Amino acid sequence: MTKEEIIHTFDPNGPGIAGKLFGLPFSEDTSELVIVPVPWEVTVSYHAGTARAPHAVLSASSQVDVFQKDIPDAWKLGMSMLPVPDSILQESNKLRELAAQHIQAVESGKPVDANDPLLTSINEACENLNIYTKATTQRWLKEGKLVGLIGGDHSTPLGFLRALSERYDRFGILQIDAHADLRKAYEGFTYSHASIMYNALKLPAVGRLVQLGIRDFCQEEMDVIKRSMGRVVTFFDEDIKSWEYQGNTWDEICEEIIKPLPELVYISFDIDGLDPKLSPSTGTPVPGGYSLPQIIHLIRKLVLANKRIIGFDLCEVAPGSTDWDASVGARVLWQLCNWMAVSNKKLSYVSE
Numbered sequence: 001m002t003k004e005e006i007i008h009t010f011d012p013n014g015p016g017i018a019g020k021l022f023g024l025p026f027s028e029d030t031s032e033l034v035i036v037p038v039p040w041e042v043t044v045s046y047h048a049g050t051a052r053a054p055h056a057v058l059s060a061s062s063q064v065d066v067f068q069k070d071i072p073d074a075w076k077l078g079m080s081m082l083p084v085p086d087s088i089l090q091e092s093n094k095l096r097e098l099a100a101q102h103i104q105a106v107e108s109g110k111p112v113d114a115n116d117p118l119l120t121s122i123n124e125a126c127e128n129l130n131i132y133t134k135a136t137t138q139r140w141l142k143e144g145k146l147v148g149l150i151g152g153d154h155s156t157p158l159g160f161l162r163a164l165s166e167r168y169d170r171f172g173i174l175q176i177d178a179h180a181d182l183r184k185a186y187e188g189f190t191y192s193h194a195s196i197m198y199n200a201l202k203l204p205a206v207g208r209l210v211q212l213g214i215r216d217f218c219q220e221e222m223d224v225i226k227r228s229m230g231r232v233v234t235f236f237d238e239d240i241k242s243w244e245y246q247g248n249t250w251d252e253i254c255e256e257i258i259k260p261l262p263e264l265v266y267i268s269f270d271i272d273g274l275d276p277k278l279s280p281s282t283g284t285p286v287p288g289g290y291s292l293p294q295i296i297h298l299i300r301k302l303v304l305a306n307k308r309i310i311g312f313d314l315c316e317v318a319p320g321s322t323d324w325d326a327s328v329g330a331r332v333l334w335q336l337c338n339w340m341a342v343s344n345k346k347l348s349y350v351s352e
Helices: 003-009 050-061 086-107 117-142 158-167 193-200 219-227 237-245 250-258 292-304 324-343
Strands: 033-038 079-081 146-151 171-176 206-214 232-236 264-270 308-315
Touching: 033 050, 033 117, 033 324, 050 086, 050 146, 050 308, 050 324, 086 117, 117 146, 117 158, 146 324, 158 171, 158 193, 158 308, 171 193, 193 206, 206 237, 219 232, 232 237, 232 250, 237 250, 250 292, 264 292, 264 324, 292 324, 308 324
Parallel strands: 033 079, 033 146, 146 308, 171 206, 171 264, 206 232, 264 308
Antiparallel strands: none
């Protein structure tokens, strides 16, 4: 069936199709937007579980109602998730056990030995994962698809960023996160989840990194921010809260956040950027953060300011003992997909 025939025969008011992203009846071929799942969490330094996110969010997504009043044709876009690569999940689980041994030794006071064969093998495996992610996202970008990524831990989008850096001369990153992620080779891991933005800044195409919600960071990361000479613009959570207490509206604050970003923007969304009551099972929850409506308002203003979202990731969703974390993650993913499509003129925004 053609995409038009699928749209004509599908009832968006009825139950969704099991096993399909948001219960929608589209395949990769009939989708405008493709989600690449990367079930990987080898270097997580606290609670694990994020590698199970792609499966969990996919399952929870079928419970998302697909009507959005300001983007009424959102479901007609056509979006789908690639099959979750279980071989990567299995390798992540195996390497995670080895990494945990290394982390335990480091946390017991053992110095990091860069020549440790265990550490070397883990770093090599993480680089292989980056190569896989780059090749996979690059393939769908070349086919003209809008592409998003769902991790896994926050190390997973580096390959995607590398692919985009070969496609665009210059773009910015909007990072929504509780952590700065600017540590160099944290615990000896070159591709640590705590080093994703340090590694992203190695890409010349990343002209500006705007961080929102940062409330847990170290001196090393603060030094990176200060030395960046404006390349890194950080909106610390405590400062945002102070502005609000002094009477500044969230709308006004959003304008300040958007201002430093260039026309082309990549959104890196670590779920722990939200208030931890929305993602209590994430690996390293931190008090503070934002509500989902606040972040949706920010992204809407970003798009209405004529910024184009060229890609995004959603990371650090860790399914807990209930479906809550995955349910929130699915709704974040829905919004990221829709606003990316609006920014690329694939969907229309209808103002009230």
